[in-house]
Amino acid sequence: xxxxxxxxxxxxxxxxxxxxxxxxxxxxxxxxxxxxxxxxxxxxxxxxxxxxxxxxxxxxxxxxxxxxxxxxxxxxxxxxxxxxxxxxxxxxxxxxxxxxxxxxxxxxxxxxxxxxxxxxxx
Amino acid sequence: xxxxxxxxxxxxxxxxxxxxxxxxxxxxxxxxxxxxxxxxxxxxxxxxxxxxxxxxxxxxxxxxxxxxxxxxxxxxxxxxxxxxxxxxxxxxxxxxxxxxxxxxxx
Numbered sequence: 001x002x003x004x005x006x007x008x009x010x011x012x013x014x015x016x017x018x019x020x021x022x023x024x025x026x027x028x029x030x031x032x033x034x035x036x037x038x039x040x041x042x043x044x045x046x047x048x049x050x051x052x053x054x055x056x057x058x059x060x061x062x063x064x065x066x067x068x069x070x071x072x073x074x075x076x077x078x079x080x081x082x083x084x085x086x087x088x089x090x091x092x093x094x095x096x097x098x099x100x101x102x103x104x105x106x107x108x109x110x111x112x113x114x115x116x117x118x119x120x121x122x
Numbered sequence: 123x124x125x126x127x128x129x130x131x132x133x134x135x136x137x138x139x140x141x142x143x144x145x146x147x148x149x150x151x152x153x154x155x156x157x158x159x160x161x162x163x164x165x166x167x168x169x170x171x172x173x174x175x176x177x178x179x180x181x182x183x184x185x186x187x188x189x190x191x192x193x194x195x196x197x198x199x200x201x202x203x204x205x206x207x208x209x210x211x212x213x214x215x216x217x218x219x220x221x222x223x224x225x226x227x228x
Contacts, residue, residue: 044209044220044221044222044223045144045158045166045209045211046220047217047218047219047220047221059216059217061217062217068220085196095165095166106154106212106213106214106215106216107165107170107213107218108156108168108171108172108211108213109211110168110171112165112166112167112179113165114164114165115165
């Protein structure tokens with residue numbers, strides 16, 4: 001069974017930092033590109049970042065570029081999102097989501113984690 | 123950035139009825155459009171990919187159609203578990219974008 005489990009969310013002050021982790025199981029992690037997608041409370045979905053299977057290709061949404069860093073450790077079946085310079089508007093549930101292929105080019109998200117809530121507030 | 127506009131915002135139907143949800147793109151996305159279902163407190167679930175292909179485990183009552191800028195998700199004979207929010211998403215052009223969602227209510 002494919003599973004993606006996020007952790008690391010919480011309350012942080014504006015300007016602060018947070019690191020999210022997604023641990024996966026049930027599939028060969030190193031064969032798939034991975035993503036972070038977020039959803040502000042009561043709002044729609046927003047793609048945040050993508051990383052190819054071997055970390056060769058990385059992409060960010062304009063809203064987070066320069067502040068967030070995506071990375072992965074294929075030996076640990078883990079995906080990360082290092083967030084810094086956090087803003088109130090970054091408040092959202094952050095989902096880890098899998099692409100069906102190894103490429104980080106735009107694709108569909110075929111499996112999702114349950115999400116972790118990040119709240120940016122003073 | 124491609125803007126996806128979904129209509130209606132809310133669709134109120136009863137079990138057994140047919141649901142038709144629309145998604146319009148601000149420019150052509152060819153057939154590179156998908157649909158997701160999201161229930162309260164849950165992650166989205168891929169329903170349709172590349173306009174008309176059902177994802178793994180999706181019942182045959184779900185179907186997708188369209189190409190270019192106009193797309194439709196049809197659910198024939200609604201089941202109670204189908205009531206949720208549905209989002210469309212395009213993978214044609216950077217960045218990936220989503221529609222604002224259609225709430226399917228009983």
